[in-house]
Amino acid sequence: MxxxxxxxxxxxxxxxxxxxxxxxxxxxxxxxxxxxxxxxxxxxxxxxxxxxxxxxxxxxxxxxxxxxxxxxxxxxxxxxxxxxxxxxxxxxxxxxxxxxxxxxxxxxxxxxxxxxKSTASLDHDKNKKRLIPAQNKSYLTDLKITDQEGNVFKNAQDKYKQINHYVEILSSLIKEIPTEGTIKVVDMGSGKGYLTFALYDYLQNVLNLQPEITGVEFRADMVALCNNIAENAAFKSLNFVEGTIENYENKEIDILIALHACDTATDDAIFKGIKAEAELIVVAPCCHKQIRREIEKHKATNDVDFLTKYGIFLERQAEMVTDGIRAMILEYCGYKTKVFEFISDAHTPKNVMIVGIKNHKSNPDKTQLLKKIKDAKSYFGIEYHHLERMLGI
Ligand SMILES: C[S@@+](CC[C@H](N)C(=O)[O-])C[C@H]1O[C@@H](n2cnc3c(N)ncnc32)[C@H](O)[C@@H]1O
Incomplete structure (x- = not known):
């Protein structure tokens, strides 16, 4: 033809x-x-x-x-x-x-x-008012969430919803902290930066604040990609640095974020936030290997050992115990805490978010909290919790 x-x-x-x-x-x-x-x-x-x-x-x-x-x-x-x-x-x-x-x-x-490009879902997305609209966002196009005209790709619908849901959560948390002047945000283990870009956009262009955001990531390819996308979007105070969370040095952090950083990398991130006296610490932990190993190693005899002999329950228990102790440590360090489901587990099993908001008004009962942490450890047969060890408490 x-x-x-x-x-x-x-x-x-x-x-x-x-x-x-x-x-x-x-x-x-x-x-x-x-x-x-x-x-x-x-x-x-x-x-x-x-x-x-x-x-x-x-x-x-x-x-x-x-x-x-x-x-x-x-x-x-x-x-x-x-x-x-x-x-x-x-x-x-x-x-x-x-x-x-x-x-x-x-x-x-x-x-x-x-x-x-299913219009059914597109219409739905267009009709629903999102904190991060899909149109005219070069970073969403560069990240392959939308096409040039701002239509969300079918295979990126979940990611786009997750970005908006995350910004919604952050927007309500930010109301609880001081936001005058420059707000220094560090996103530990920023990966491809989906959430980092959206947060910068929201803080600067919707709330009219002055964010200065640093993404910390050990994968050089991700860092280069994200810096290019930031430049393309003219996000002047957003930059990505190559390095590990453990070695990241910054004394001034207002908001510390770590989403889906593996195992003890989440503890490293919380530690940096506590040391910098960040006003807000937001983490969505990933796997919980360190505490799982501890529980498995010491095989404590307790009321729930009939559960932990099964791998799947052990895994779930390690997750709750790790994150429960993280929350207590945050309280010990003067933070008001919240733990909630971040996104439905239909999208990802990594769905718990732990939030610490600096509590300037009341003093925690440190002795009582320390006792609770120690009791929990001994009950589950845990010799140490990585965050506790780093803080030396
Ligand atoms: C599962 S991804 C999550 C990315 C992003 N935070 C998100 O939620 O979309 C975790 C990222 O953290 C990075 N990472 C893990 N441990 C790290 C560490 N100790 N130091 C720096 N980056 C780390 C990985 O390379 C990866 O890109």
Whole structure:
């Protein structure tokens, strides 16, 4: 089949999706035409004075130009662009993704795949007011959560919800601490930075605060990626440093965050927060190997040993005991604590969040707390808890 026929087949499919109201968007790429610096073309549907039109965003190397056309005009232009310039185009509809491609060999292909942008969920997301809207956020696009037009990818819906849920939690916690001047935040084990970027965006652009956020991460590739994304987003006071939580030196921390840092890395993070007298410490622990090993090693005889002989219950108990002792240690160090489910465990089993808010008003009964920590350790056959050992209590 010659190219023009295949293009006709593709543009007919575009027209059909517009007629039957299943059109979501169209993207064109791999431009080889004569227009200097043109990279991509994105097409979406808009209503102007009750007339349906197609809006073209021409993406050039350094700028975007938007032009709107009637449907007939637009389809003709797309046909012309495919004949003369763009080698790849994808039509996104609620029913399927249709990809048109002119290969280097001159062969033309048209491939249909299941829809990657379900409007049902998109509409739902658009209707629901999110603290972090999906539109016009270069970092969400760079992190592959949204496409260029701000549509959340189908496979990123859970991540996007998690980001918003996290920001919701943080937004209510932040109300409990002083926020004048620069707020220094350290995110320990920041990984790909999904939550770090969202928090920076929220603090700076929604709450109009002055955040200074550092992501600490030992994977150099993640650090480089995140610093590029931060630069692209013009997030000037957000930076990522390569290094370990244990060796991170910073005496000034207002908010310490560690989400899903493995095993004792969570203790290392809490320790840094306590030492810096952070106003807010927020951790979502990951695995709980250190205490599990202790419980397994000493095999204490107690009222619940009928449970801990089973691996799965031992695992759950190690999690509760580790985190329960962490919460008591935070109280011992002058923090008011909260422990709650972070996200439904349908999404991840790592779903507990421990929060410490510096309590400037009341003094904890340290003797009583110390006794409780020691009793808990002895009951479960635990020689030491990593956080307790680091603090020397
Ligand atoms: C499971 S990921 C979580 C990333 C991010 N906090 C989130 O919740 O999306 C844990 C990250 O912590 C990093 N990490 C674990 N232990 C660390 C340590 N001791 N020092 C620095 N980074 C660490 C890992 O490389 C990984 O990127």
């Amino acid at each position: 010659i190219i023009s026929e295949k293009i006709k087949e593709f543009t007919t499919a575009i027209s059909q999706t517009i007629t039957n109201q299943t059109f979501i968007s169209l993207s064109l790429g791999n431009y080889k035409g004569s227009e200097e610096n043109l990279k991509n073309l994105y097409v979406k549907r808009i209503l102007i004075k009750k007339e349906e039109k197609l809006s073209f965003t021409y993406r050039y190397k350094t700028r975007d130009i938007v032009k709107n056309f009637s449907i007939a005009e637009a389809v003709n232009m797309i046909e012309k662009f495919l004949l003369e310039g763009f080698k790849v185009s994808t039509l996104f509809s609620t029913e399927s993704d249709l990809q048109f491609e002119i290969l280097n060999t001159g062969k033309v292909t048209l491939k249909k795949k299941p829809s990657s």
